[in-house]
Amino acid sequence: MYCGGDELNAIVCDFGSYRARMGFAGEDAARYVGPHGSMKADDTNGIMTPAGHVGSIEALEAALDEGYDRLGVEASGHHPVLWSESSFHNVLSGGGGKNERETLAEIFFEKYDVPAYFVSKAAVLTCFANGRSTGLVVEFGHGSTAAVPVVEGYVQSHNAIRQPMGGRVLNAFLLSRLKEKLPKQDPMPISSLLLHDIKETVCRVSETLFDEKANSTIPQMPYELPDGTQVAFGTERFCVAERYFQYDAAAASRVNNTVEEPSLFVPSMIGESAAKGDADTKKELLQNIIVTGGSSCFENMATRLEREVTAMMQPYKVKVIAAAPPERKLGPFLGGSILGSLGSFHEMWISKTEYAEHGASLVQKKCP
Numbered sequence: 001m002y003c004g005g006d007e008l009n010a011i012v013c014d015f016g017s018y019r020a021r022m023g024f025a026g027e028d029a030a031r032y033v034g035p036h037g038s039m040k041a042d043d044t045n046g047i048m049t050p051a052g053h054v055g056s057i058e059a060l061e062a063a064l065d066e067g068y069d070r071l072g073v074e075a076s077g078h079h080p081v082l083w084s085e086s087s088f089h090n091v092l093s094g095g096g097g098k099n100e101r102e103t104l105a106e107i108f109f110e111k112y113d114v115p116a117y118f119v120s121k122a123a124v125l126t127c128f129a130n131g132r133s134t135g136l137v138v139e140f141g142h143g144s145t146a147a148v149p150v151v152e153g154y155v156q157s158h159n160a161i162r163q164p165m166g167g168r169v170l171n172a173f174l175l176s177r178l179k180e181k182l183p184k185q186d187p188m189p190i191s192s193l194l195l196h197d198i199k200e201t202v203c204r205v206s207e208t209l210f211d212e213k214a215n216s217t218i219p220q221m222p223y224e225l226p227d228g229t230q231v232a233f234g235t236e237r238f239c240v241a242e243r244y245f246q247y248d249a250a251a252a253s254r255v256n257n258t259v260e261e262p263s264l265f266v267p268s269m270i271g272e273s274a275a276k277g278d279a280d281t282k283k284e285l286l287q288n289i290i291v292t293g294g295s296s297c298f299e300n301m302a303t304r305l306e307r308e309v310t311a312m313m314q315p316y317k318v319k320v321i322a323a324a325p326p327e328r329k330l331g332p333f334l335g336g337s338i339l340g341s342l343g344s345f346h347e348m349w350i351s352k353t354e355y356a357e358h359g360a361s362l363v364q365k366k367c368p
């Protein structure tokens with residue numbers, strides 16, 4: 001229990017492997033959006049791993065310091081912190097070593113002297129951001145893609161499914177295709193930032209199953225590289241995002257990342273994860289499929305998903321909910337912004353006094 005008065009001024013953190021976001025609860029945008037993944041060779045920001053773990057404590061603390069600074073916070077000790085964690089944390093934790101959740105609690109209470117702290121699963125926060133406490137959250141992230149059922153505010157972790165193909169793998173695939181279009185002599189080096197731009201402006205989801213051979217003559221879309229080189233994209237406009245829907249053996253071998261090629265595609269992930277629950281829950285989840293994450297912003301994603309899941313799950317009624325793209329990129333932050341500003345949430349926080357009494361392991365008991 002934390003009694004911080006009416007003005008809580010909590011800070012919400014949603015740190016992903018591409019972007020770290022931090023801002024005040026009650027606000028509709030994160031005031032701090034950290035350096036993007038394109039700065040590093042592995043196309044991650046070096047703070048979080050693609051699997052949603054802290055990759056480097058130093059990088060995490062550097063981002064937090066910068067974030068507090070950007071928020072104009074002089075005394076971090078005046079602001080409770082709500083941390084959004086990977087929806088798979090409980091599933092993945094275990095094994096030796098100190099638990100990451102406890103390490104984070106220690107950092108916030110000891111280094112940043114926060115008066116109160118709480119951890120919520122990203123999928124639960126995304127549900128709240130969409131005005132729901134139950135929903136099947138489909139996270140189209142940078143490091144992975146996941147279908148996570150949330151029922152009455154709790155992740156059904158045993159029914160959640162994840163595969164490692166996300167925006168990062170699509171970048172590697174797009175790069176392999178782009179290289180084939182560049183002049184053999186002195187091609188300009190392709191930065192990750194440029195790849196992101198091409199992917200976000202040129203690529204979209206096809207309305208129906210996309211067969212690259214059958215569509216080899218579709219109109220090309222011109223794109224000018226920063227050095228003036230003109231390239232044209234044809235089937236790449238669709239076959240990049242198509243990898244969420246079907247296996248492409250050539251694509252997988254081309255980027256030599258067969259390990260990262262999913263064996264289960266997004267419509268089936270949704271179907272399987274909903275089907276693991278009881279009949280009533282399945283019905284409710286299928287009517288509340290919430291898409292979120294930067295990679296959900298490919299044009300046509302929600303329509304195609306709804307069509308495929310509907311066909312697959314007959315006779316169930318299927319509804320895909322997709323907020324506007326800027327909100328989809330901020331799902332967990334926006335949910336945390338709502339939760340962190342609720343007066344009734346006071347009882348949930350771990351206060352500094354409780355931390356002093358019980359230690360960091362309290363996070364395992366109080367934060368489901």
Ligand SMILES: Nc1ncnc2c1ncn2[C@@H]1O[C@H](COP(=O)(O)OP(=O)(O)OP(=O)(O)O)[C@@H](O)[C@H]1O
Binds near residue numbers: 015016017020295299
């Ligand atoms: N309009 C768009 N179309 C397609 N992809 C996009 C678009 N906008 C952003 N992306 C991609 O979304 C990814 C970033 O997604 P997001 O911000 O959800 O990741 P994150 O939260 O930092 O990472 P994590 O997956 O580790 O949680 C990047 O690969 C980026 O290129």
Ligand SMILES: [Mg+2]
Binds near residue numbers: 015016141293
């Ligand atoms: Mg994320």
